[in-house]
Amino acid sequence: MSEDITKPLQFGTKDRRVVGLRERLIRTGPAPHGLDPRDVDDPTAFDDVVQTTVRGFQQARGLLVDGVVGPETERRLNEAQYTLGDRRLHWDVNEPLRGEDVERLQDNLSQLGLYYGHLTGTFDEKTHHAVVELQHSLGLQATGAVDSQTIAALARVNKKISDSKAFSLRDYHRLERATDAIRSQRVVLVPAMFTNNPVIPAGAPDNYREIAERITVDVAVRAHELLNEVGATPVLVANRPVVDRRGTHIDVRSSIDEALGTSRDAVVVVLDTDWNRSSAAHGVSVFYWGDDDRAKATLSPIGERAAALTLREIIARTGALDLGTHGRQWGVLRLNSVPTISLDLGYLSNPGELSRLEDPEFRTHMATAVVVGLQRMYLQASEDMPTGTMNAVDLAREIARRPQS
Structure with missing residues (x-):
């Protein structure tokens, strides 16, 4: 019988997708013993180690902590597979890139006063224009694409202005x-x-x-x-x-x-x-x-x-x-x-x-x-x-x- 790929994964499930889930969880942070598919007898089993790790992931990202990998948790897991620098970021009108690496980029741009608004984790037009402005300011080729050269330059100039984020300060000013x-x-x-x-x-x-x-x-x-x-x-x-x-x-x-x-x-x-x-x-x-x-x-x-x-x-x-x-x-x-x-x-x-x-x-x-x-x-x-x-x-x-x- 074929497996239902839309069915949420939860404790007690035995599904080939659990193998991939274990690997994705490992890429999001420190992994407990027994999570790596190579360390268990049945890597397709959604056991107590997987459940505990999923709950910790949900807790860390403000999700409903139920240990179930439903649509919301699945989306955040996909977004958490990248850190800034893992891949080239650019604006794709039809299929915008999403991920925690994009969110980190937006955070850095915000602290420089180049990006305003929510940290959506979506590389949209607003993020593109902020990157272009950054590249202009640093004398880089203004492609709007975030490559290793742009990331290195961003790391050199980025600075903390206060404990509050720059976009928060601008948001309050706009509200006033x-x-x-x-x-x-x-x-x-x-x-x-x-x-x-x-x-x-x-x-x-x-x-x-x-x-x-x-x-x-x-x-x-x-x-x-x-x-x-x-x-x-x-x-x-x-x-x-x-x-x-x-x-x-x-x-x-x-x-x-x-x-x-x-x-x-x-x-x-x-x-x-x-x-x-x-x-x-x-x-x-x-x-x-x-x-x-x-x-x-x-x-x-x-x-x-x-x-x-x-x-x-x-x-x-x-x-x-x-x-x-x-x-x-x-x-x-x-x-x-x-x-x-x-x-x-x-x-x-x-x-x-x-x-x-x-x-x-x-x-x-x-x-x-x-x-x-x-x-x-x-x-x-x-x-x-x-x-x-x-x-x-x-x-x-x-x-x-x-x-x-």
């Missing part, structure tokens, strides 16, 4: 100046079940997806209406028709990339729910592109601030348990070219929390919190109103009194 941005901001609303790789929590019932989709789509629709009222440009991502509360069809896009188009002044908000084997689990959390190790630099300052302010608004308006904001390196947060947050609205496994999420008024509070949380990013501290007190009317009035940019 964008005091009216919500008025023209593109806000992409994404019910999590419409992302490329929606996650169904372990132990969730068969109808989990249906319930989660219904709740998150309704919150997205309500946020869409509020954003329209305040002059923003909301865009909804869905793979099916969606109507607003008046029965009018909302213009939807099939993917985040399509929703963003050519815009780079945008924010992506993913709306999700969760499930836990304990029916007592409850609360709201928000995730952004970063690392939960607070000693490390924030990778998306705007995303982190949007997460914190949105969560504050939700707690103030609903009384939900504050489960905090957390940096994660999930693809949906990391691979977008704009700040992205993922909001867990609550646990469907908790009957009381599910009942609240089914309440239209409660969902309106959630939607309002998202909109006001985003607006708070652009308000000067001296003009800020107490958390939980601003509504759509206040928001519109605040925007209207500002001079047009």
Whole structure:
């Protein structure tokens, strides 16, 4: 019988792909005894050594630590096969190069003030132009391709400006100046079940997806209406028709990339729910592109601030348990070219929390919190109103009194 190459690899699996998995894990860092295929009797077996190594890899990269090699872990494993200098990097329009070597390059370019934005690990047009600028500055042939000569020159001139990354400093400066941005901001609303790789929590019932989709789509629709009222440009991502509360069809896009188009002044908000084997689990959390190790630099300052302010608004308006904001390196947060947050609205496994999420008024509070949380990013501290007190009317009035940019 042929093996299903799309099936996730996990403990107990016996599959020829496990041999390659062992070799890829070895290339990502120190390998424990028993991981090398040459050191075990059956290298096709996904044993406890492989599981422990996979969990360590997931932990180090901010992934869900479940020991299962699914699509997200598979992608990060592929990206982790290269360190900077292992291969020639260049911009391929049709099939962009991806990997941790590209991310390291972007980090170095950012510290020199040549690259702005998220460290996506994708060698895109922006990375290409940053490399060209570097090569011009160093008197190298400006091909935009990163070869051994460019890497050697980069190593000589690179310098640490502070414990914070240069792109973070520029991000904060941009935020401070964008005091009216919500008025023209593109806000992409994404019910999590419409992302490329929606996650169904372990132990969730068969109808989990249906319930989660219904709740998150309704919150997205309500946020869409509020954003329209305040002059923003909301865009909804869905793979099916969606109507607003008046029965009018909302213009939807099939993917985040399509929703963003050519815009780079945008924010992506993913709306999700969760499930836990304990029916007592409850609360709201928000995730952004970063690392939960607070000693490390924030990778998306705007995303982190949007997460914190949105969560504050939700707690103030609903009384939900504050489960905090957390940096994660999930693809949906990391691979977008704009700040992205993922909001867990609550646990469907908790009957009381599910009942609240089914309440239209409660969902309106959630939607309002998202909109006001985003607006708070652009308000000067001296003009800020107490958390939980601003509504759509206040928001519109605040925007209207500002001079047009």
